[in-house]
Amino acid sequence: MTAEQTDWTVEGLIPHRGRMKLLDTIVEVNADRCVTRATVSERWPLCSEGAVDALVLIEVVAQTVSAAASWDRRHSEAMGGAGYLVGIKRARWSRPSVPVGTELITTVVNEVRRTNYGVFVGRVAAAGELLAEITLQAVKP
Amino acid sequence: MSETWLRLREGGVEVRPDGIAARAQIPADSPFFSGHFPDNPVVPGIALLALVKLALAAAAEVTPAAGGREVVGFKRVKFRRIQTCGGEFAVRVELREGAQEEALRFSVSIGGELLCDGLMLAPIGGGLT
Numbered sequence: 218m219t220a221e222q223t224d225w226t227v228e229g230l231i232p233h234r235g236r237m238k239l240l241d242t243i244v245e246v247n248a249d250r251c252v253t254r255a256t257v258s259e260r261w262p263l264c265s266e267g268a269v270d271a272l273v274l275i276e277v278v279a280q281t282v283s284a285a286a287s288w289d290r291r292h293s294e295a296m297g298g299a300g301y302l303v304g305i306k307r308a309r310w311s312r313p314s315v316p317v318g319t320e321l322i323t324t325v326v327n328e329v330r331r332t333n334y335g336v337f338v339g340r341v342a343a344a345g346e347l348l349a350e351i352t353l354q355a356v357k358p
Numbered sequence: 359m360s361e362t363w364l365r366l367r368e369g370g371v372e373v374r375p376d377g378i379a380a381r382a383q384i385p386a387d388s389p390f391f392s393g394h395f396p397d398n399p400v401v402p403g404i405a406l407l408a409l410v411k412l413a414l415a416a417a418a419e420v421t422p423a424a425g426g427r428e429v430v431g432f433k434r435v436k437f438r439r440i441q442t443c444g445g446e447f448a449v450r451v452e453l454r455e456g457a458q459e460e461a462l463r464f465s466v467s468i469g470g471e472l473l474c475d476g477l478m479l480a481p482i483g484g485g486l487t
Contacts, residue, residue: 235393309431
């Protein structure tokens, strides 16, 4: 692990904590994309009968976007830091719920990058299966 | 599990000719606020969307127009303002008797202030692939 990689902890890149911190690991982050890993837990929101509502995948993508934006702030003057989700251009999932214990790999690509606005395309997969495609818009106040 | 992340108000779902009107609550002690964010609680966007899903599911028990639909996504959702605490939310879903469309227009407000609106993708029969 390089010295720079030690900064790539989840807690170092996103403000979410406690039961609303859904990400486990930052797998990769650079100017173009961010990849994260998360394991579905019964402590997550909207969990019932051993599975979470697929709606939660939007939050997983949003937290990956937050990590990407924070990394970007450290490396440029582009959007970063405490941003807010302002829109969902499109979100679609392939199954209604995701079982507890499922390992999610989320990849977010920064499609539009401006000083205080960004559009991010996220894909959530598990064991090679695409579970959701979600495009988010975020701003930095 | 006794915790309550969010809930519909008892008797708070009304089916009207033009759609569903529901009253829902996110309690001040909801786990949503436990870390979103420390010292700066903000209602997560997924909490508002979950209220919309909940309203559709509850309406399905009383009107065939809402029944048999599976929520598969959302689009063109705008979060209009930041809500910093829980409370009672008004949920509206446009849904007419016999409606066949996949995308249902919705809104969530609190105290007359619009928080978010957009389209919920809920095809009849699910449409999951």
